[in-house]
Amino acid sequence: MKIAVRDVWRQYNGTHGLVTALEGIDLEVGEGEFVCIVGPSGCGKSTLLELIAGLQEPDRGEIIVNNGGGKPVLIFQEAALFPWLTVQGNVEFGLKTQGIAKAERHETALHTLELVRLRKFAAFYPHQLSGGMKQRAALARALALDPPVLLMDEPFAALDAQTRDIMHQELQRIWAETGKTVLFVTHNVREAACLADRVLLMTARPGRIKDHIEVTLPRPRSVSDPALTAVAHVVLDHLKDEILKVEQEAFDGAWTG
Ligand SMILES: Nc1ncnc2c1ncn2[C@@H]1O[C@H](COP(=O)(O)OP(=O)(O)OP(=O)(O)O)[C@@H](O)[C@H]1O
Ligand SMILES: [Mg+2]
Incomplete structure (x- = not known):
């Protein structure tokens, strides 16, 4: 088992009192497994990833990551690269803070940039990159640290549909090549x-x-595959009630408020 989350609770002190974001979360992710989390807006998906990344503490319950030394790395919707560093500088930054020597940093960065097919752009600055290239750079920066787990919070949500399709192919390839354990949050079924x-x-x-749904379709998969549409429908059917609940609450709030 790579990640084990047991009976995790998390509350926030909101402007209208206590907000229970997570209520008794239990989940396990196996070594090398690719797990996606879907759920309506505000259901606590980002909170859950931040807890697993160690950026927040649960109020109750425990989270175990079999890490062999490294820490899980979280990748967000905005690539959040340092604008004053080149692509290579961004990838090397985390390695530097870990005290890794220059020559090794350099080699690891170039190797990782090769993996995400960005080596030719090593000397570019973030503002010179497209959205897809920025996310590749963010992925390289994460992978360079050789994290035990990749946590991804809607990483492709801001990309156009074509670029997103390419990133789906690329992430499947990189996942197959690296054998990383991935926990990936998305709104997109x-x-x-x-x-x-x-x-x-x-x-x-x-x-x-x-609930959980196993997806056994052969890989690599393409979003345009009709078999995939059928699976997406099953996921959406399971989700519908929960999305309705959120909408209802929003409307009720508007009427009574
Ligand atoms: N720092 C905070 N202070 C107060 N409330 C918070 C805080 N962070 C999150 N919340 C609340 O906790 C709940 C869960 O938030 P979270 O961001 O984890 O949801 P989410 O599932 O990631 O939503 P989305 O799909 O919109 O990204 C929401 O109701 C949110 O308003
Ligand atoms: Mg979120």
Whole structure:
């Protein structure tokens, strides 16, 4: 087992009192598994990734990551590269803070940039890159640290549809080449069906794991595959009630407020 989350609870102090974001989350992710999490807005998906990344502490429960030394790395919707560093500088930055010597940093960065097919752009600055290239750079920066787990929070949500399709192909290839364990949050059920070995469905807030769906389609998968559409529909059917709950709450709030 790579990640084990047991009975994890998380509350926030909101402007209208306590908000229970997560309520008794249990999940396990196997070594090398690709797991997608889908759920309505505000159900606690980002909170869950931040807890696993160690950026927040749970109020209750425990999180175990079999890490062999490294820490899970979290990749966000915005690539969040340092604008004053080149692509290579960005990739080397984390290695530098770990005290890794210059020659090794250099070699690791170039190797990782090769993996994400960005080596030719090593000397470019972030503002000179397209959105897809920025996400490749963010992926390289994460992979250079050789993390035990890659946590991805809607990493492709801001990309146009064509670039997103390419990134789906690329992420499948990189995952196959590196054997990384991936936990990937998305709103996009087709994306989940394309990438996941297993899709976890969360309820509307307070977030709980409601269900899971195994995806056994052969890889590499393409979002335009009709078989994939069928899986995406199954996921969406499971999700519908939860999305309705969120909409209802928003409307109720508007009427009573
Ligand atoms: N720092 C915070 N302070 C107060 N409330 C918070 C904080 N962070 C998150 N919340 C609340 O906790 C709940 C879960 O938030 P979270 O960002 O984890 O949801 P999400 O599933 O990632 O949503 P989305 O799909 O919109 O990204 C929401 O109701 C949110 O308003
Ligand atoms: Mg979120």
